[in-house]
Amino acid sequence: MSPFYKAAHTSTKAGSRARTGIITTPHGTVQTPAFVPVATKGTLKGLSPIQIDSVHAQLSFVNTYHLVTHPGHEVVKNAGGIHAYSGMQRTLMSDSGGFQVFSLAKQSRRASVRGDEDPMLVKISESGVQFRSLFDGQLIEFSPEKSMEYQIDIGADIHMAFDECTYNGATHEYTVESVHRTHGWLDRCIAYRRDHSHPTHIQFLYGIIQGGCFEDLRIESAKHLRTREVDGVAIGGVSVGESKSEMRDQVRWISPYLPEDKPVHLLGVGHMDDILDLVAYGIDTFDCVEPSRLARMGILLMIEGLHGPLSQLKWSELDMTKNEFKSDFTLLPIPQTILGIQPTYSYLHHLFKQKELLGYTIATVHNLLVMESLMARIRRGIEENEI
Amino acid sequence: MSPFYKAAHTSTKAGSRARTGIITTPHGTVQTPAFVPVATKGTLKGLSPIQIDSVHAQLSFVNTYHLVTHPGHEVVKNAGGIHAYSGMQRTLMSDSGGFQVFSLAKQSRRASVRGDEDPMLVKISESGVQFRSLFDGQLIEFSPEKSMEYQIDIGADIHMAFDECTYNGATHEYTVESVHRTHGWLDRCIAYRRDHSHPTHIQFLYGIIQGGCFEDLRIESAKHLRTREVDGVAIGGVSVGESKSEMRDQVRWISPYLPEDKPVHLLGVGHMDDILDLVAYGIDTFDCVEPSRLARMGILLMIEGLHGPLSQLKWSELDMTKNEFKSDFTLLPIPQTILGIQPTYSYLHHLFKQKELLGYTIATVHNLLVMESLMARIRRGIEENEI
Numbered sequence: 034m035s036p037f038y039k040a041a042h043t044s045t046k047a048g049s050r051a052r053t054g055i056i057t058t059p060h061g062t063v064q065t066p067a068f069v070p071v072a073t074k075g076t077l078k079g080l081s082p083i084q085i086d087s088v089h090a091q092l093s094f095v096n097t098y099h100l101v102t103h104p105g106h107e108v109v110k111n112a113g114g115i116h117a118y119s120g121m122q123r124t125l126m127s128d129s130g131g132f133q134v135f136s137l138a139k140q141s142r143r144a145s146v147r148g149d150e151d152p153m154l155v156k157i158s159e160s161g162v163q164f165r166s167l168f169d170g171q172l173i174e175f176s177p178e179k180s181m182e183y184q185i186d187i188g189a190d191i192h193m194a195f196d197e198c199t200y201n202g203a204t205h206e207y208t209v210e211s212v213h214r215t216h217g218w219l220d221r222c223i224a225y226r227r228d229h230s231h232p233t234h235i236q237f238l239y240g241i242i243q244g245g246c247f248e249d250l251r252i253e254s255a256k257h258l259r260t261r262e263v264d265g266v267a268i269g270g271v272s273v274g275e276s277k278s279e280m281r282d283q284v285r286w287i288s289p290y291l292p293e294d295k296p297v298h299l300l301g302v303g304h305m306d307d308i309l310d311l312v313a314y315g316i317d318t319f320d321c322v323e324p325s326r327l328a329r330m331g332i333l334l335m336i337e338g339l340h341g342p343l344s345q346l347k348w349s350e351l352d353m354t355k356n357e358f359k360s361d362f363t364l365l366p367i368p369q370t371i372l373g374i375q376p377t378y379s380y381l382h383h384l385f386k387q388k389e390l391l392g393y394t395i396a397t398v399h400n401l402l403v404m405e406s407l408m409a410r411i412r413r414g415i416e417e418n419e420i
Numbered sequence: 421m422s423p424f425y426k427a428a429h430t431s432t433k434a435g436s437r438a439r440t441g442i443i444t445t446p447h448g449t450v451q452t453p454a455f456v457p458v459a460t461k462g463t464l465k466g467l468s469p470i471q472i473d474s475v476h477a478q479l480s481f482v483n484t485y486h487l488v489t490h491p492g493h494e495v496v497k498n499a500g501g502i503h504a505y506s507g508m509q510r511t512l513m514s515d516s517g518g519f520q521v522f523s524l525a526k527q528s529r530r531a532s533v534r535g536d537e538d539p540m541l542v543k544i545s546e547s548g549v550q551f552r553s554l555f556d557g558q559l560i561e562f563s564p565e566k567s568m569e570y571q572i573d574i575g576a577d578i579h580m581a582f583d584e585c586t587y588n589g590a591t592h593e594y595t596v597e598s599v600h601r602t603h604g605w606l607d608r609c610i611a612y613r614r615d616h617s618h619p620t621h622i623q624f625l626y627g628i629i630q631g632g633c634f635e636d637l638r639i640e641s642a643k644h645l646r647t648r649e650v651d652g653v654a655i656g657g658v659s660v661g662e663s664k665s666e667m668r669d670q671v672r673w674i675s676p677y678l679p680e681d682k683p684v685h686l687l688g689v690g691h692m693d694d695i696l697d698l699v700a701y702g703i704d705t706f707d708c709v710e711p712s713r714l715a716r717m718g719i720l721l722m723i724e725g726l727h728g729p730l731s732q733l734k735w736s737e738l739d740m741t742k743n744e745f746k747s748d749f750t751l752l753p754i755p756q757t758i759l760g761i762q763p764t765y766s767y768l769h770h771l772f773k774q775k776e777l778l779g780y781t782i783a784t785v786h787n788l789l790v791m792e793s794l795m796a797r798i799r800r801g802i803e804e805n806e807i
Contacts, residue, residue: 074770074774074776075767075770076771076776076777076778078776078777078778079777079778080778081471081758081759081760081761081778081781081782082759082760082761083757083758083759083760083761084468084760085760086760103770103773103774104746104747104766104769104770104773105746108746108747108766108770111747111749112749112764112766112767118764118766118767119761119767120759120760120761120762120763120767122760359491359492359495360491360495360498362498362499370470371468371470372468372469372470372507373468373469373470373471373472373473373507373509374468374469374470374506374507375507376507377499377505379491379495379499379505380462380499380505380506380507382491383461383462383490383491383495384463386490386491387461387490389461389463389465390463390465390466390777390780390781391463391465391466391467391468393777394468394777395468
């Protein structure tokens with residue numbers, strides 16, 4: 034079998050660490066850098082699996098917390114895993130659930146400051162977190178071991194170690210503790226998987242770099258990851274409330290310490306300008322809900338200059354709900370074969386004004402095609418040492 | 421060119437007037453009896469045009485009132501007609517707008533009884549109806565001539581004459597007046613079309629049989645239609661509030677007076693049991709929102725015994741939102757090629773519980789496939805004089 038990750042070309046452009054590569058899992062190969070559309074609850078909102086194929090999405094991302102809440106990891110396991118359950122027969126990544134769990138914790142902390150009754154959190158400790166599902170009140174437990182169990186059952190190809198995503202504004206003192214807790218939890222994840230790997234499906238583990246907004250802690254975390262037996266590395270917590278330049282700093286600091294022989298994922302980041310800047314720091318994959326979420330609001334991502342130099346690339350957003358599109362018969366650049374129609378702006382405007390379901394599908398197909406065309410252009414740019 | 425309608429086989433079963441036939445329009449041929457899924461606003465809710473193909477829908481139905489309200493008949497006309505605008509490249513029918521217009525009138529009558537301010541109706545008279553759009557307040561006019569103008573612009577293949585759909589509970593005296601008004605309006609529709617036909621697209625006109633719940637008026641209307649130059653006949657107003665047996669009576673009364681050489685459409689009726697009973701009265705096409713509307717509520721139409729005798733056919737509904745389906749991995753009978761997945765009950769249940777868009781699409785595909793399998797079975801049953 035091919036190795037999980039194979040670096041292809043690293044840009045020779047001064048200051049760049051951009052690289053192309055290939056990730057291989059039992060569910061396919063992924064040319065990197067790649068954008069990872071998010072299918073939170075086991076469905077990429079508005080698209081059938083065949084439509085996901087047609088936008089050339091190489092892989093997708095599911096959320097462990099949401100799937101554990103409903104339908105439950107055991108249901109997905111009994112269905113034969115998330116690929117069979119959802120029909121998404123491509124490389125899938127799952128997160129650890131940590132991000133959502135600690136968001137709940139933060140909300141509950143705020144609630145207790147306000148004197149409200151704690152809405153759902155039951156117990157948080159070094160060993161893990163217990164809380165009641167917002168969906169049906171059942172008691173759910175997250176810990177390094179539980180997160181691994183859930184992710185193995187759900188059955189994505191690439192899993193994330195359970196980590197604490199520190200909240201925006203955490204002190205250096207708190208973040209030191211938190212990073213060390215995340216590192217300890219990684220070792221527990223690795224230990225759990227030694228005894229509990231999936232019987233037939235080869236699944237891969239990424240460790241998570243945390244460290245909040247502190248350069249020393251980010252670097253410590255990145256260096257620590259180099260000493261651990263993981264298949265890849267993910268960078269967590271950079272999208273939590275910081276400004277764009279702070280977010281980029283956090284990736285830049287650790288760029289020299291990222292592994293050469295393992296893929297690097299950036300969690301929750303994927304604006305077009307972010308991607309273009311951050312591949313130069315050595316990021317291979319980006320998951321982000323933004324292109325599909327904007328689509329469902331009627332916002333089309335537009336990109337110009339794909340055939341010119343990358344430095345001239347221009348992007349913008351077009352709000353299809355605006356009345357100026359009512360009689361605009363410009364064709365969207367969606368091949369007829371995908372939906373059986375090459376829709377006009379006018380038709381898409383009509384669908385959004387009338388809240389028709391097909392509008393969400395058309396806009397999502399459009400935005401994901403744009404993301405794929407950007408990623409293909411970036412891969413070519415790296416091969417040609419342009420970026 | 422083939423004639424618009426060609427009868428094929430009329431059942432020899434005693435008492436049956438069931439028949440097969442072929443409708444031919446510039447956008448395709450339709451084997452009758454046929455079910456007509458409704459695409460009210462120029463989109464069959466939740467399905468792309470290619471998905472509509474895949475459920476073998478032979479034709480579809482759009483609503484003039486809704487399209488005039490948004491995006492406007494002129495926008496659709498300027499787009500090259502509804503086929504180009506919506507990508508639905510199949511035979512399309514449009515209604516006259518009368519049903520919605522007179523529903524508005526009824527609402528407004530109720531509002532004036534309650535002493536509320538008239539919400540939208542401006543003027544109703546022999547010559548037509550004016551009202552303000554609920555969508556954006558614009559003044560919209562409906563009359564026989566206006567309905568024809570709108571339908572020619574929208575550009576479906578088969579149009580309905582402008583009719584008054586009498587309200588449930590109307591007196592005999594009122595209904596006499598109303599039926600005569602509808603007949604007068606038909607002549608105005610025919611006259612308008614002599615001078616204003618579409619320059620390039622051959623479009624067909626159906627006259628409407630009205631008469632409320634009165635046998636004499638229904639028969640008078642059906643007989644009157646035989647004297648008029650129309651391409652087909654539609655039966656209107658039978659689904660407005662009456663019981664199922666009253667509705668069937670209204671079709672049975674006129675069955676002997678329906679034309680042999682023209683297709684017959686039943687407006688707004690399409691439950692499986694209705695269709696099975698009413699094809700025997702000579703109905704060729706049925707439009708109904710029910711299969712797709714139920715689908716969006718998570719209700720699957722189930723049919724059993726398609727390979728046995730028609731008299732043994734069994735149908736039922738399955739509510740996918742019920743918890744009993746959470747771990748039920750029964751496969752839905754949807755070919756994998758349509759969506760890229762043959763979904764399980766469990767997955768569909770999950771999508772409905774989480775209000776995921778893909779659930780609406782899957783259930784709609786399912787219900788329309790079931791309707792098509794019923795219609796194919798009925799056509800075979802007629803050929804074999806079973807019905």
